[in-house]
Amino acid sequence: MNDENLKLGEVARKPVVVHPGPSSIDELLRHVDPAPDGETERFIAAIYTDRREAAAIPPQE
Secondary structure (H helix, E strand, O other): OOHHHHHHHHHHOOOOOOOOOOOOHHHHHOOOOOOOHHHHHHHHHHHHHHHHHHHHOOOOO
């Protein structure tokens, strides 16, 4: 890998978080638009289906 790519990789690993004051979960949740219950249930079911399918596939060596 050349020096330029190494520098880009180093920058990508350092997240930049800017906030004018202390953040709280309550403040973050004020900006979240919850999905309808049915959509949430389908989303969670899809996640668990993916996990079951991934667990059924033997690891590659």
